[in-house]
Amino acid sequence: MNDAVIVAGVVPAEVVMPRDLDELAEIVRERYARGSTFAFVGGGTQLDLGNRPSGLDTIVRTTALDRVIDYTPEDQTITVEAGMTLGALDRILAEQGQMLPLDAGDRERGTIGGAIAANLAGRHRLRYGTVKDMIVGVAIVRPDGTPSHGGGKVVKNVAGFDLPKLMVGSLGTLGAIATATLRVYPAPEASAFVTGAFEDDDGFVARDAAALSAALVRERLEPVAMWASSRPDGRYRVTVEFAGSGVAVEAQCRACERLIAESGVSARSCASDSDEGERETRARYASAPRIKTGFPPASFAPLDELIRPLIDGDTTVLAYPGVGIAVIRPAASVDHRALLAAIRKREDMTAVVEAMPPQWAADVDAWGNPPRALRLMRALKTSFDPRGLCNPGRYVAGL
Amino acid sequence: MQAQPLAPSPNLRERFAAIVGERNTITEPSDLRTYECDGLLGYRVRPGVVVLPANTAEVAACVELAREFGLPIVPRGAGTGLSGGALPTDGCVMIGLARMRAILAVDLPNRAVRVQPGVINLDISRAIGAVGYYYAPDPSSQSVCTIGGNVAENSGGAHCLKYGFTVNHVLGLTLVLSDGSVAELGSRNGEPDPLGYDLTGVVVGSEGMTGIVTEVLVRVLRTAERTQTLFATFPSTDEAGDAVSRIIGAGILPAAIEMCDQLAIEAIVAATHVDWPLDVGALLLMDVDGPNADVEETAARAQTHLRAAGALEIRAPKDEAERQLAWKGRKSAFAAMGRISPNYYVQDGVIPRKQIGPVLREIAALAAAAGLRIANVFHAGDGNLHPLVLYDARIPGQEHTAECVGGEILRVCLRYGGSVTGEHGVGHDKACYLGEQFSVDDLATMMRIRETFDPEHRFNPDKMFPTPRLCGDSPGKYVPHATEASGAAGRG
Numbered sequence: 001m002n003d004a005v006i007v008a009g010v011v012p013a014e015v016v017m018p019r020d021l022d023e024l025a026e027i028v029r030e031r032y033a034r035g036s037t038f039a040f041v042g043g044g045t046q047l048d049l050g051n052r053p054s055g056l057d058t059i060v061r062t063t064a065l066d067r068v069i070d071y072t073p074e075d076q077t078i079t080v081e082a083g084m085t086l087g088a089l090d091r092i093l094a095e096q097g098q099m100l101p102l103d104a105g106d107r108e109r110g111t112i113g114g115a116i117a118a119n120l121a122g123r124h125r126l127r128y129g130t131v132k133d134m135i136v137g138v139a140i141v142r143p144d145g146t147p148s149h150g151g152g153k154v155v156k157n158v159a160g161f162d163l164p165k166l167m168v169g170s171l172g173t174l175g176a177i178a179t180a181t182l183r184v185y186p187a188p189e190a191s192a193f194v195t196g197a198f199e200d201d202d203g204f205v206a207r208d209a210a211a212l213s214a215a216l217v218r219e220r221l222e223p224v225a226m227w228a229s230s231r232p233d234g235r236y237r238v239t240v241e242f243a244g245s246g247v248a249v250e251a252q253c254r255a256c257e258r259l260i261a262e263s264g265v266s267a268r269s270c271a272s273d274s275d276e277g278e279r280e281t282r283a284r285y286a287s288a289p290r291i292k293t294g295f296p297p298a299s300f301a302p303l304d305e306l307i308r309p310l311i312d313g314d315t316t317v318l319a320y321p322g323v324g325i326a327v328i329r330p331a332a333s334v335d336h337r338a339l340l341a342a343i344r345k346r347e348d349m350t351a352v353v354e355a356m357p358p359q360w361a362a363d364v365d366a367w368g369n370p371p372r373a374l375r376l377m378r379a380l381k382t383s384f385d386p387r388g389l390c391n392p393g394r395y396v397a398g399l
Numbered sequence: 400m401q402a403q404p405l406a407p408s409p410n411l412r413e414r415f416a417a418i419v420g421e422r423n424t425i426t427e428p429s430d431l432r433t434y435e436c437d438g439l440l441g442y443r444v445r446p447g448v449v450v451l452p453a454n455t456a457e458v459a460a461c462v463e464l465a466r467e468f469g470l471p472i473v474p475r476g477a478g479t480g481l482s483g484g485a486l487p488t489d490g491c492v493m494i495g496l497a498r499m500r501a502i503l504a505v506d507l508p509n510r511a512v513r514v515q516p517g518v519i520n521l522d523i524s525r526a527i528g529a530v531g532y533y534y535a536p537d538p539s540s541q542s543v544c545t546i547g548g549n550v551a552e553n554s555g556g557a558h559c560l561k562y563g564f565t566v567n568h569v570l571g572l573t574l575v576l577s578d579g580s581v582a583e584l585g586s587r588n589g590e591p592d593p594l595g596y597d598l599t600g601v602v603v604g605s606e607g608m609t610g611i612v613t614e615v616l617v618r619v620l621r622t623a624e625r626t627q628t629l630f631a632t633f634p635s636t637d638e639a640g641d642a643v644s645r646i647i648g649a650g651i652l653p654a655a656i657e658m659c660d661q662l663a664i665e666a667i668v669a670a671t672h673v674d675w676p677l678d679v680g681a682l683l684l685m686d687v688d689g690p691n692a693d694v695e696e697t698a699a700r701a702q703t704h705l706r707a708a709g710a711l712e713i714r715a716p717k718d719e720a721e722r723q724l725a726w727k728g729r730k731s732a733f734a735a736m737g738r739i740s741p742n743y744y745v746q747d748g749v750i751p752r753k754q755i756g757p758v759l760r761e762i763a764a765l766a767a768a769a770g771l772r773i774a775n776v777f778h779a780g781d782g783n784l785h786p787l788v789l790y791d792a793r794i795p796g797q798e799h800t801a802e803c804v805g806g807e808i809l810r811v812c813l814r815y816g817g818s819v820t821g822e823h824g825v826g827h828d829k830a831c832y833l834g835e836q837f838s839v840d841d842l843a844t845m846m847r848i849r850e851t852f853d854p855e856h857r858f859n860p861d862k863m864f865p866t867p868r869l870c871g872d873s874p875g876k877y878v879p880h881a882t883e884a885s886g887a888a889g890r891g
Binding site: 072073074075076077097098119121125129130132133140142146147148149150152153154155156157158159160161162163165166168169170174185186187214217218220221222244245247248250251252292294295296297298299323324325347348349350352367368369370371372373374375376377379380381383384396397399 | 689844
């Protein structure tokens with residue numbers, strides 16, 4: 001039992017921890033039959049995500065479900081139980097020179113199941129995509145306790161409806177993820193960072209950062225990540241990350257330095273053991289409040305223009321222009337409601353409160369405008385969970 | 400639950416013609432013949448009427464009218480599908496999307512292109528190729544198949560090994576639902592992580608059973624700085640399969656690795672002008688792409704593994720024309736079978752890619768036992784087999800034998816932990832095998848998803864799901880859930 005689990009401000013009546021997948025199904029079946037509300041929690045790294053649950057009798061913690069079911073390095077696929085931590089998975093894969101290129105803040109706590117349910121993705125999505133591009137199979141337990149599979153163990157498969165894709169980002173509202181089969185990738189031989197703009201430089205304005213992102217595509221460089229972090233003066237420091245064979249990384253770093261220098265900003269390369277990556281991770285997953293905005297990749301400059309009058313120098317912005325994501329940590333002085341409203345007014349932008357501070361919870365919706373296909377989403381939710389017991393109230397538009 | 404055709408109403412034609420126009424309403428038996436089947440040639444069913452709408456509003460009106468008449472609807476793109484996904488249901492309203500072939504918007508800064516469903520796959524790359532962009536999924540039929548069909552089947556292709564399938568390249572969709580309403584799913588302009596469930600991911604690959612897709616927002620990619628093609632021959636498929644395992648196992652991710660066995664080489668050489676040797680057991684055709692320095696190094700490493708696996712000869716095309724010719728040879732492989740056999744049955748199954756050698760031997764044994772020949776030409780890099788079962792329809796019983804061998808091949812794939820389809824879809828052809836891959840509960844969950852979109856089974860009834868009517872009373876073999884497979888539980 002773990003009394004420390006508080007989901008979006010709500011303390012559950014009980015926390016249960018199934019020891020195996022059969023017990024998981026049994027717990028869900030039993031709670032559903034008796035009309036209890038329940039939610040699934042892995043490492044508990046995303047408990048500030050989403051709205052306040054409308055009911056939470058039971059927390060089902062998946063952390064004891066941490067076994068490898070099948071790993072075939074030659075096929076670059078692995079099947080694991082959902083409660084395995086990303087860190088544990090990293091170590092298993094590393095023994096074979098492989099990796100799951102899915103970023104997370106706390107790999108020793110965050111679980112595979114949680115990463116799928118919350119659709120976690122960080123800077124490396126520029127090259128590797130998101131969970132959707134890595135998941136090839138799932139076993140779930142439906143809210144009524146029925147175990148069910150979708151997809152399979154092979155990397156290519158179009159048999160049947162795509163249950164794995166449906167689970168990605170569904171925040172546990174369609175049932176428990178029991179196991180997942182993931183496509184994994186060879187770990188690159190080398191990696192390096194190129195940074196542009198330092199404390200004493202002019203730095204990039206958003207438009208320049210966006211132009212650099214476009215230039216990387218135009219020049220056919222293939223970075224694994226590129227981000228721009230704001231400075232107090234409103235300008236940005238940019239970092240580009242390359243990975244691959246040593247020779248190729250070296251060649252791409254040189255080409256990238258030239259591109260940065262062309263925009264009149266000093267550039268320098270640093271080896272993979274510099275703290276560039278760690279610094280990004282710390283900023284990306286900093287504590288609440290944290291807003292994740294999504295925008296068309298070419299719209300970083302318009303986004304910056306939109307938010308600039310509404311934030312101040314103590315607010316940090318960490319943007320991934322090529323992907324179309326920016327993470328904003330508004331300072332206490334910022335009117336967060338006005339900021340959210342301004343972004344959400346734009347039809348092709350989103351603003352999700354990734355980490356909600358308690359003082360916002362009363363008058364802020366974590367997600368924003370209901371999606372256009374809400375009617376279908378509701379029908380789907382009802383079909384999987386007719387009694388509305390599985391993680392109620394927390395997800396998009398009350399799904 | 401299923402929509403059953405009523406007796407054709409005398410004013411049915413008139414009513415549809417009022418929506419799409421006389422010319423685009425087809426009811427003459429001689430004109431309907433074209434629509435009686437798709438690429439799965441063994442089955443023909445006549446649709447009641449074929450309508451060819453021009454836009455989303457016309458599609459929606461046709462769907463509403465079909466519903467009023469109580470008729471099932473079968474959507475159709477170019478009709479190149481190989482699993483009978485566009486096979487009509489008797490007396491159905493077939494909605495053909497061939498007239499909806501406009502590229503609506505090209506937005507290269509956001510690497511997104513909005514198209515109507517009747518746009519030919521290759522036409523997207525043609526439209527943006529001059530400025531150095533392309534659409535990645537490349538089924539062999541890409542010069543004729545449509546994006547709408549690709550969305551329905553989640554089509555793959557040779558280069559999906561590195562770049563992923565249709566589902567990884569569709570950002571958003573417009574979908575006409577069974578009640579005639581229009582749903583907008585996914586991203587509007589390429590913004591990532593649209594809110595809520597990933598319904599786009601579910602509609603892609605739903606084989607026309609969720610609705611009619613009338614607009615698609617696809618992601619397009621910048622062409623790589625360099626593409627290096629390698630061609631290697633081997634004494635047999637065992638060594639070629641080993642080469643694939645070695646390359647993938649070494650952490651090399653080529654854009655594509657395709658394999659042809661001796662019989663496939665013979666057919667391709669007869670049908671095209673490639674100068675491939677005929678005295679080898681197998682060949683691999685491989686693309687390595689990316690930035691210059693990366694390609695050079697990766698291609699060199701790949702060659703080391705090809706040699707270590709026992710390659711007889713490794714060559715690189717001397718110029719782009721020769722490269723194109725090699726790929727043309729590969730992509731015309733199915734059609735080339737006509738050179739060596741009066742008829743053939745294309746199978747599509749997936750196995751773990753390290754098992755290529757043993758599985759091909761089992762397939763050869765099945766062929767020998769049935770007295771038939773099987774050619775293999777397939778996406779070796781992701782373990783997606785395409786055995787081509789050769790037969791002569793004039794010999795009584797041989798077509799049936801070929802189909803049975805095809806079915807046994809799927810069972811071999813499942814025994815090795817694979818899938819009954821990697822890219823052609825389940826459709827009509829494999830509905831009865833889906834129950835051997837998934838349990839009754841698995842299929843029931845999939846049915847819930849389908850019925851969320853189409854509670855009446857209006858769209859493409861009789862596809863994908865095994866039913867007693869299609870498959871007899873046996874709903875398929877029991878597949879253990881992970882709880883049991885992991886040893887954690889039994890099925891008490």
